Amino acid sequence: MTSSDPAGTPAGWPPLRAELRGLEPYGAPQLDVPVQLNVNENPYGPSAACVADIATAVARAAVTLNRYPDREFTELRAALAGYLSRDTPHGIVPGQVWAANGSNEVMLQLLQAFGGPGRVALSFAPTYSMYPEYARDTMTEWVQGHRESDFALDLDHARDLIKERQPSVVLLPSPNNPTGTALPPEAVTVLCEAAAENEQTGIVVVDEAYGEFRRSGTPSALELLPQHRNLVVSRTMxxxxxxAGARxxxxxxxxxxxxxxxxxxxxxxxxxxTQAVALAALRHAPELLGKVDELRAERDATVAWLRDQGLSVAESDANFALFGTFADRHAVWQGLLDRGVLIREVGPDGWLRVSIGTTEEMTAFKQALTEVREEGQG
Incomplete structure (x- = not known):
């Protein structure tokens, strides 16, 4: 006889997969505080001109909402190919482009297509915390190697692990989240060649979600696409x-x-x-990307300031900085939150990550962190 609760519902209801029971859904804290620097958002919203163009485009799309959209999103693929072609001398054609509802869905689709039971997905920690969840959700075995103390890849270790575990998918963010570390082109080549030696020729996904924030002289992996048929380079809007709200x-x-x-x-x-919004935004790409240089400068200034305070900071090509180390990082995180500043408690023990906001927001962060440290928290 099956036990049940007072309402008569059988124990173990609903019939969730065993490996999912007791797990919490992914998500950073969503708290209403004055300074929110925890999810790597761009602090500068679209301009009035861009908003107006988006509104007009959505209004046009609304007239046709009784019909299904173009399932091949032909116009959007062409526009995205044109945008990506700016980052490679080889150019990108629409047939090389795919899009989905956020880079999360892109990654999940890659694991659905190339992962699955009996297959392996691999990355190197610390790295984006959603990767093992994509593997779990597609019943792909998850294997995690390690990074060096400065968060760069140990290429010998990476090559050996790929040879040993024969992954069908290798996931590599560049810049890496949460550390901000970018991959040099030679590292991408080594990993693509190692994965290509697998029995099933594994694919290597270089996740460039923060690629536009990379420092001058840091190339995009897009330049390597002609050399490696198993290379995938992902981006996000x-x-x-x-x-972030358009997905x-x-x-x-x-x-x-x-x-x-x-x-x-x-x-x-x-x-x-979604297609209408993305196309409108791409029409305003120079304007929307105009704040990237400001955020790069603010990032570099923040990294320099943190180091001046005697803290360790990972080299960053992203719109965030990983800094530490603290004996009790949660106490520091809480101290900042008590002062109205929300950052992210993520990454290796002792480290914290702050997204780069406006100059005013970063001033508030610096003041709050100074006060927390003066009080001896962490």
Whole structure:
């Protein structure tokens, strides 16, 4: 006889997969505080001109909402290819582009297509905390190597681990989240060549969610696409484009990889409204990206200030900085929150991550951190 609660519901209800029971859903704290620097958002919203263009585009799309959208999002793929072509001398064509509802869905679709039972996904810690969840959700075995003390990749270790575990998917953010570390081109080449030696020729995904914030002289992995048929480079409009609320991520890869993803994507997965918003934003790309230089400068100033305070800071090519170390990082995090500043308690023990905000927001962060440290917290 099955035990049940007082309402008559059987124990173990609902019938969730065993490996998911007791788990909490992913998500950074959503708290209403004056200074929110915890999820790497762009602090500068779209201009009035961009907002007006988006509104007009959505109004046009609304007239056709009784019809399904273009499931191949042809116009958007062409626009994204044009935008990505700026970062590589080789150019990108629409057949090399795929998009979905945020880079999260892009990654999930990659694992649906190339992962699965009996296959391995691999990365190197510390890295983006959602990667193992994509693997879990697609029943792909998750394998995690390690990074060096400065958060760079140990290429010998990486090559050996790929050879040993034969992953079908290697996930590598560049800049890395939460450390901000960028991958040099030679590292991408080593890993693509190692994965290509696998029996099933594993794919290497270089996640450039923060790619537009990279420092001058740091190339995009897009330049390596002609050399490696197993290379995938993903991007998002959430960060540099200040469109976190629009949910549009995309990738560039060999057309055969894009075609494979089409097998697992849900029908009409990009709504007509999403496509309209993304196209309007791309029309305003120079303006939206105009704040990137300001954020880079603010990042570099923040890194320098943190180091002047005697703290360790990871080299960052992103719009955030990982800093530490603290004996009790949670006490520091809480002390900042008590002063109206929300940052992220993430990464290796003792470290904290702060997103780069406006000059005023970073001033508030510095003042709050100074007060917390003067009180001896952490």
């Amino acid at each position: 959430s960060k540099a484009f200040a469109l 549009l991520g995309y990738l560039a890869a060999a057309p055969e990889i894009c075609d494979a993803i089409r097998v697992v994507r849900l029908p009409y997965h990009l709504s007509a409204v």
